[in-house]
Amino acid sequence: MTTSLAHAAAREAAARRYVKRRNLAIRTGSIALLFLAWEIGGMFTPRIFLAPFHDTVLAFWKLTKDGTLLTATANSLSVLLAGLAISVVFGALLGLLMGRYLRFNWMIGPYVNGLYATPTVALLPVLSLWLGLYAGPKIAIVVLLAIFPIIKNTYAGVITVGQELLEPAVSMRASEFQIARLVIAPAIIPFVMAGLRLSVGRGIVGLVVGEFFTAQTGLGGLLVRYASSFRTAEMFVPIIVLVAAGYGLTSLVVLLQQRLAPWKETERDQGL
Amino acid sequence: MTVPTVDAATPPKLAVENIQKTFFKSVKDDVVGIPVLNGVSLSVSQGEFVSVIGPSGCGKSTLLRIIDGLIQPEGGRVLVDGRIVSGPGSDRAVVFQYFGLYPWRSVLRNVEFGLELKGVPAKERQEIALENIAQVGLRGFENHYPHELSGGMRQRVGFARALSLDPQIILMDEPFSSVDEQTRELLQEQLLELWSATRKTILFITHSIDEAVYMANRVVVMGARPGRIVEEITVDLPHPRTSEVRALPRFGEIRAHAWEILKKGIRESAELNAAA
Amino acid sequence: MTAIDDIALQAERARIRRTKIDRVLIVVCTFIGFLAVWEIAGRLSNPLFFAPVSDVVREFWLSLLDPRGRLLNGLVETLSVLVPGFVIASVLGVALGVLMGRSNLGFQILDPYVTIFYNTPRVALIPLLLLWIGVGDPLKIVIVILAAIFPVSVNTMVGIRDVSAQFTEPARSMNATESQLLRKVILPATFPYVVAGIKLGLGRALTTVIVAEFFVSVSGLGGILQATSSSYQMAKMFAPVIILAAMGVAIDGLLTYLERSVLRRYRS
Ligand SMILES: Nc1ncnc2c1ncn2[C@@H]1O[C@H](COP(=O)(O)OP(=O)(O)OP(=O)(O)O)[C@@H](O)[C@H]1O
Ligand SMILES: [Mg+2]
Numbered sequence: 026m027t028t029s030l031a032h033a034a035a036r037e038a039a040a041r042r043y044v045k046r047r048n049l050a051i052r053t054g055s056i057a058l059l060f061l062a063w064e065i066g067g068m069f070t071p072r073i074f075l076a077p078f079h080d081t082v083l084a085f086w087k088l089t090k091d092g093t094l095l096t097a098t099a100n101s102l103s104v105l106l107a108g109l110a111i112s113v114v115f116g117a118l119l120g121l122l123m124g125r126y127l128r129f130n131w132m133i134g135p136y137v138n139g140l141y142a143t144p145t146v147a148l149l150p151v152l153s154l155w156l157g158l159y160a161g162p163k164i165a166i167v168v169l170l171a172i173f174p175i176i177k178n179t180y181a182g183v184i185t186v187g188q189e190l191l192e193p194a195v196s197m198r199a200s201e202f203q204i205a206r207l208v209i210a211p212a213i214i215p216f217v218m219a220g221l222r223l224s225v226g227r228g229i230v231g232l233v234v235g236e237f238f239t240a241q242t243g244l245g246g247l248l249v250r251y252a253s254s255f256r257t258a259e260m261f262v263p264i265i266v267l268v269a270a271g272y273g274l275t276s277l278v279v280l281l282q283q284r285l286a287p288w289k290e291t292e293r294d295q296g297l
Numbered sequence: 298m299t300v301p302t303v304d305a306a307t308p309p310k311l312a313v314e315n316i317q318k319t320f321f322k323s324v325k326d327d328v329v330g331i332p333v334l335n336g337v338s339l340s341v342s343q344g345e346f347v348s349v350i351g352p353s354g355c356g357k358s359t360l361l362r363i364i365d366g367l368i369q370p371e372g373g374r375v376l377v378d379g380r381i382v383s384g385p386g387s388d389r390a391v392v393f394q395y396f397g398l399y400p401w402r403s404v405l406r407n408v409e410f411g412l413e414l415k416g417v418p419a420k421e422r423q424e425i426a427l428e429n430i431a432q433v434g435l436r437g438f439e440n441h442y443p444h445e446l447s448g449g450m451r452q453r454v455g456f457a458r459a460l461s462l463d464p465q466i467i468l469m470d471e472p473f474s475s476v477d478e479q480t481r482e483l484l485q486e487q488l489l490e491l492w493s494a495t496r497k498t499i500l501f502i503t504h505s506i507d508e509a510v511y512m513a514n515r516v517v518v519m520g521a522r523p524g525r526i527v528e529e530i531t532v533d534l535p536h537p538r539t540s541e542v543r544a545l546p547r548f549g550e551i552r553a554h555a556w557e558i559l560k561k562g563i564r565e566s567a568e569l570n571a572a573a
Numbered sequence: 574m575t576a577i578d579d580i581a582l583q584a585e586r587a588r589i590r591r592t593k594i595d596r597v598l599i600v601v602c603t604f605i606g607f608l609a610v611w612e613i614a615g616r617l618s619n620p621l622f623f624a625p626v627s628d629v630v631r632e633f634w635l636s637l638l639d640p641r642g643r644l645l646n647g648l649v650e651t652l653s654v655l656v657p658g659f660v661i662a663s664v665l666g667v668a669l670g671v672l673m674g675r676s677n678l679g680f681q682i683l684d685p686y687v688t689i690f691y692n693t694p695r696v697a698l699i700p701l702l703l704l705w706i707g708v709g710d711p712l713k714i715v716i717v718i719l720a721a722i723f724p725v726s727v728n729t730m731v732g733i734r735d736v737s738a739q740f741t742e743p744a745r746s747m748n749a750t751e752s753q754l755l756r757k758v759i760l761p762a763t764f765p766y767v768v769a770g771i772k773l774g775l776g777r778a779l780t781t782v783i784v785a786e787f788f789v790s791v792s793g794l795g796g797i798l799q800a801t802s803s804s805y806q807m808a809k810m811f812a813p814v815i816i817l818a819a820m821g822v823a824i825d826g827l828l829t830y831l832e833r834s835v836l837r838r839y840r841s
Contacts, residue, residue: 051681059686074704131599136607142821144780147795147814149787150802154622170780193397196365196385197411197462207413211401229694234784237696245697252700264697271692288400288444321585328589330582371581 076258084258085265093247098266101243104160105232105270108167112224116172117217120179121209130180141173146234153239163235163242170231175220182216183209215286222278229271308379310498311364311466313339317372318359332523333359334370339517339526341466344496348509350555351519352563357502358394360524361468364500365391377466387415390464394471394502396451398443404430404454405439411462422461429457434487448475453484460491466498474504482540485512489538506559510552511538518555520562527562530555624807632808633815643797644812650793654710655782658717662778663771666722670729670767671755680730687723695720695777696784708789713782720781721774725767732766733759765835772828779821 067077088094123130156162236245244263251260318334333356366384375382412422433453473481520527615625636644672679706712786795794813801810
């Protein structure tokens with residue numbers, strides 16, 4: 026009885042290992058195909074359209090060695106992180122006030138909802154007029170894209186902090202300040218983080234657009250410069266770094282989310 | 298042990314006088330009032346253990362909230378030691394039907410919560426909390442988080458939290474409802490021991506007639522819609538309550554009587570609703 | 574009922590009425606205050622940088638009245654790439670999502686790409702596509718598709734995986750074929766997810782098409798924005814912003830309404 030059970034378990038484990046390995050093989054093959062097509066396509070296409078993959082790898086190495094890539098990445102990341110930090114602080118604060126004070130919500134709710142639905146990149150031209158050529162308009166456009174998911178999620182969090190969490194505190198005679206600090210603040214952290222996860226992708230879009238159309242700095246600046254001089258091998262380098270940054274930051278937020286709120290199943294990624 | 302006699306000169310520990318409570322609901326463009334409690338009066342003496350039973354939705358939890366001061370009634374008043382209750386106070390503590398724990402706090406920190414709000418120094422509150430965690434049988438789980446505990450264990454954390462505030466009156470809302478049968482009997486025993494050791498006044502809401510009779514000096518039976526007290530049954534069973542008490546013929550009689558009244562209340566409210 | 578109930582009911586009615594009035598007052602006053610600040614700031618500041626709201630409204634009104642005017646043409650141009658691009662993206666997105674949700678092989682092959690593209694800021698692809706496709710509508714359509722397809726496909730896939738077991742088992746036991754299963758059970762059950770994906774996708778598409786027009790267009794809404802701001806025509810510049818905001822809000826409102834009514838039906 027036990028031995029046959031052990032046998033079955035072993036068989037099952039082997040089968041699962043096999044499926045896992047096979048899936049990994051398919052995925053690897055699938056993605057390898059892309060690079061292969063890129064390599065071969067690059068060989069038979071004029072260089073001004075596409076360079077073979079290995080040229081991009083070489084360009085990556087070269088740009089890393091001469092420091093161009095590092096400078097650009099540092100430049101972009103500092104703008105992005107500044108924008109995201111501002112978004113988290115003010116987004117959480119606004120969401121908190123909107124959720125806690127009905128009148129405040131009536132006042133600014135319509136504008137928040139309106140701007141969330143508006144493609145705020147449309148404001149970039151005027152932002153660059155107002156805020157000059159340095160980091161100002163870039164940070165501003167990152168914030169304009171990134172802040173709204175955080176406001177909305179925090180607001181949703183505050184209004185779902187139900188009686189189950191408030192009542193015990195009130196029953197134990199907590200002051201308004203104690204309720205804010207000890208109940209509402211910890212309760213909304215997962216919501217702020219869920220908002221932030223959506224904001225990372227939007228913030229990167231803002232960053233890139235800002236770098237395209239105001240002073241051309243950072244990764245976005247590199248990208249347009251290489252594109253306009255048809256240096257297709259180099260052009261992919263900033264794109265790859267941007268994809269990696271998006272992926273890395275999002276994963277970081279998810280990790281933080283699990284660390285800060287282990288009681289909360291991570292809500293399903295809603296995209297964006 | 299006998300039921301404490303009420304001395305006419307001293308006010309009862311807890312007096313509930315003619316409570317009226319209506320909830321309002323928006324219906325289209327208007328509001329309608331739903332009367333939930335209609336003239337509830339109750340008097341509980343120091344050290345008494347009173348159970349409350351009644352059909353689901355009859356307003357038991359609402360009554361408990363009014364006694365705690367979490368919500369205000371439209372009419373009537375609540376007195377503790379003769380003083381009118383206008384809000385939550387440190388003389389009362391609630392064990393909530395839904396536990397009311399904070400998911401980001403460990404068991405220890407949840408139990409400490411009330412003391413922290415009161416500004417009790419860290420070392421002292423930890424001592425008190427640990428003691429009460431042990432009291433409810435959760436030693437070893439101090440650093441667990443609520444989501445890692447079973448329903449019954451969470452309920453006990455809520456109980457430990459109420460105990461650590463050392464209130465004179467404990468208001469318990471179906472505290473053993475999410476516990477399996479064996480654990481439930483164990484907890485009942487523990488609660489009774491604690492009660493006889495500390496002489497606290499306890500108001501105990503439950504769905505189980507058996508439990509209501511077994512635990513209390515008095516069973517208050519509520520009727521549904523709008524909630525009111527239909528009858529108070531004095532439980533003249535000996536203390537301490539042990540499993541032998543359950544086997545007494547008197548136990549069965551009282552239980553049957555309580556069930557009769559409860560049924561009548563349910564039937565009446567059904568007729569009332571049908572007529573309306 | 575009793576006198577107490579009656580008094581309480583009256584009080585509650587009065588409270589709700591007061592709250593409603595308060596709300597209207599607050600919303601209206603805030604809006605007036607917002608316009609007033611804009612107007613005053615506009616009059617006080619350098620006309621090269623800002624315009625008072627009265628000028629903006631006048632310009633907006635004039636351009637709306639002019640049927641061959643730049644603004645309406647721009648709107649038409651933008652919509653003429655947004656709509657077809659978006660329709661294609663939705664259809665392809667759902668197909669891709671179904672493939673990934675129903676077939677493990679499909680999932681394993683496509684998932685790496687979806688992960689990569691999902692994390693690619695689609696605007697970063699514009700310079701590349703410019704090289705490959707050149708200036709023109711096809712570029713904009715392609716970029717709209719790239720922007721919108723992944724939210725749709727990911728949501729569809731998640732939906733299919735979520736609903737599968739619960740709904741398919743009864744149908745299976747009634748001997749449904751794979752195609753019947755898909756058409757009659759899985760897709761309807763996945764519909765709310767698809768709508769949510771479309772909502773996200775449209776938002777992205779709108780942003781991306783504006784950015785593409787910053788690059789290549791002189792006459793689309795993004796092009797007008799670029800042109801008017803670089804010639805410091807502040808009053809004119811806000812017109813496309815207003816249109817875009819209105820478009821965004823309208824699309825969002827419509828889809829939210831659809832989402833809600835779908836969800837309501839699915840719940841009951
Ligand atoms: N905040 C509220 N607003 C409106 N109605 C409420 C509110 N709280 C309770 N009610 C209604 O009042 C009635 C009594 O509720 P209450 O929770 O006190 O019942 P209960 O006797 O504790 O029920 P249960 O046995 O199910 O716990 C119910 O019909 C409930 O729907
Ligand atoms: Mg209840």
